[in-house]
Amino acid sequence: MLVLTGAEDGTVDPVIGHLQEQAIPIVRLDPGDFPVSASVSTELGDGAWAGTVQDAFRGVDLESVRSVYYRRPGQFTLSEGMSGPEQRWAYREARIGFGGVLLALDCLWINRPERMSAAEYKPVQLATAGRCGLSVPRTLITNVPEHAYNWAKGLSGPVVYKPLGGAFHVEEGRTRIVYANQVADLEDLLDPSLSLTAHCFQEWVAKDHEVRVVIVGGELFAVAIRAGSAAGHVDWRSDYASHRYEIVEVPADVRAGLGRYMKAMGLIYGAADFVVSPNGSWTLLEVNPNGEWAWLADAVELPVAASIATLLKGRQ
Structure with missing residues (x-):
């Protein structure tokens, strides 16, 4: 069994503990260590990749993998001294090469990365949930200040702003957290800076x-x-x-x-x-x-x- 996550992810530890108690072979790797301290060496034959992926301490025979727990792997670590274009090229090759070999594993994934990537889009989540019979809040996504203001004015209750891509972002080397919050003054929605990117607003649900x-x-x-x-x-x-x-x-x-x-x-x-x-x-x-x-x-x-x-x- 292969666990793909970063070194600081403690959430996987109890899962690994349960599997170890049952003598299930486990290899824990962080794809973010590639290519500086991890390597891939595989060959294609009979419709599958055979070979190994390993870091400085352990490795896994890809043909032996029967399931993958994909948690929170890090970003690929590139060698220092590359120019910007070189880094972008190397990162793309790492993602498609190293990442592609792993994605080709025909086994159970919790969850497959490409499925997770699609499911992280909140507009997709909400539309799919509605079609599946789940109740969702009235929602607006826009970068047009007048549209946001008029939409909010038409509601009978408060309006909530929510970040679309997650609460965490890094600004000038500092990690900041943007929580959901109620819009105190609807006039703020007319701020021209709202036009600089997409914003998500929802009707407050009692x-x-x-x-x-x-x-x-x-x-x-x-x-x-x-x-x-x-x-x-x-x-x-x-x-x-x-x-x-x-x-x-x-x-x-x-x-x-x-x-x-x-x-x-x-x-x-x-x-x-x-x-x-x-x-x-x-x-x-x-x-x-x-x-x-x-x-x-x-x-x-x-x-x-x-x-x-x-x-x-x-x-x-």
Whole structure:
């Protein structure tokens, strides 16, 4: 079994622990070490690649791989001294060569990278979820200030801004976090700078609490997240310390919709975030194809790691 992730990813450790207890052979590699401290040496024959991928400490015979856990691999590490054009060329060759050999492995993936890449697009998520029978918020994506303002003025309640590509970004060497937040003054939407890129706005959904549903194959692990602060109530990622957690049941219609969604997106694993309104209705915010689960599993003692390990073991 092959685990592809960075050295700092502790989420995979309990999964690896379960597999080691069952004497399943495991190799953990970070593709980000290629080509500085990792190598690939393979040949094509009979419709499959034969050979090895290895880093400074371990290697794997590609013909022996029966399943892959694709978590959070790093970016390829290129040698110093290259010019900008040389780096871009080398990175592309590494992605298509090294990455392509791995993608050619005909085995179980949790999840296949190309499926994850498609599933990370929030506009795709929301449209697919709607077709699968899941409730989603009214949403606008635009870079036209007047459109954003007029759309928001037509709603009966507050408007929320959400980043499309994730909360983290690096600015002048510092990592910054952009959480979802309510638009306090709709006049701000007329700011000309809004035209510089795409922005996502959603109608605020009346919220009692939120639920993260961790999907592992056919198993669903649902945990209510009850925030104890105003900031956490808008975006629970902004104030973990205030949360209370409890295991909850997923309504049958939501369970069925998630099943259709996962099949449509070609995913085996996903972390789905829902708003649960005071009337008990569930509204989907997003499905992260590589969302975190370890802190919830620890908080309420969920066997997520064992479930992932069982799936991976099934193809050995």
